[in-house]
Amino acid sequence: MDGPESGVVPAVESTADDITAMRIRGAAAIADAAATALATQAERSTADSPAAFEQELRAAAATLYETRPTAVSLPNALRYVLRGMDGDTVAALRSSTITRAERFTRDLAQAQDRLGEIGSHRLQDGDTVLTHCHSTDALACVEAALEAGKELEAIVKETRPRKQGHITARQLREWDVPVTLIADNAARRYLDRTDHVLVGADSIAADGSVINKIGTSGLAVNARERGVPVMVAAQTIKLHPDTMTGHTVEIEMRSERELLSDEERAAIIGDATDGDADAKTKPTGDVDQAPVTDSGLTVENPAFDVTPPRYVDAIVTERGQFPPESIVTLMRELFGEPTDDPWES
Ligand SMILES: O=C(COP(=O)(O)O)[C@H](O)[C@H](O)COP(=O)(O)O
DSSP: OOSGGGTOOHHHHHHHHHHHTTSSOSHHHHHHHHHHHHHHHHHHOOOSSHHHHHHHHHHHHHHHHTSOSSOTHHHHHHHHHHHTOOOSSHHHHHHHHHHHHHHHHHHHHHHHHHHHHHHHTTOOTTOEEEEOSOOHHHHHHHHHHHHTTOOOEEEEEOOTTTTTHHHHHHHHHHTTOOEEEEOGGGHHHHGGGOSEEEEOOSEEOTTSOEEEETTHHHHHHHHHHHTOOEEEEOOGGGBOGGGGGTOOOOOOBOOGGGTOOHHHHHHHHTOTTOOOGGGGEEOOSOTTSOOEESSSOOOOOBOEEEEOGGGOSEEEETTEEEOGGGHHHHHHHHHOSOOOOGGGO
């Protein structure tokens, strides 16, 4: 149930919209926004019984959960906050939920600082890092290295189609790091000048596979061939508990319009009079699904890919750095055996 009858407050709907439209993006920022939205739901709820309050919070969590499928930090954040919802009255439930959400956002920021410090030890004075997409966890390592007085340079992949590399470049320039911005296709050539490939993650699977922005896996394979170490900066909130029981991580497919305008589509299929993609798209009920076309042209736009553990040298978390193959030990320690999601009851 969605909409006013579910009791979900407009602020939660608006956060969900922002995540779907990628005005809020990146796994850590999504988790932070989701936890904050649950606190807002708790604060503004008009539920008149504990059961109604809990039901509203579950509905709000479900609304947020439905936004984007790949970053596990989102369900991990929702689970964490809902499991802290405790009390026999609406007032007690409200205050425990808000306290828990606030603790989540505080811990998230602290974990990133700690991770940055740990990751910074891998970076030497004078090193050049090559980045892909925009990861606040990866940048935390750079920031901590700079604070320790090291000088770094960066080669920044543009990261098509949405060019998140520009956000990375802007942040690095604010820190006065010399930046060379390159097209994604140029990455292999620039590995000769690179000391570390440094990326973030949306999810880490139990076998140590890294799920991150599309293009990460190709970059990692090329880096291995060139002998350049690949460092993944990922707080433990990125560890995907369901993968311990064999579940795979869903890769988000985004709209074809991120790759192709209506005019470009019309030019390719040679029908300039019929440039409206919708007219050529069998409805899938979801704009983010790759559309099925009747023009013989299918556009697919996966947002993430899977890098096998053998191409990753280290996963840096706030709990230390790990070879990818041993990350499952940390997952067991942190999550135990997975249980049902609270918003599905
Ligand atoms: O792949 C992306 C963002 O993809 P998108 O732009 O599609 O959300 C980032 O590398 C991870 O989310 C980690 O980011 P952070 O370290 O900030 O959590």
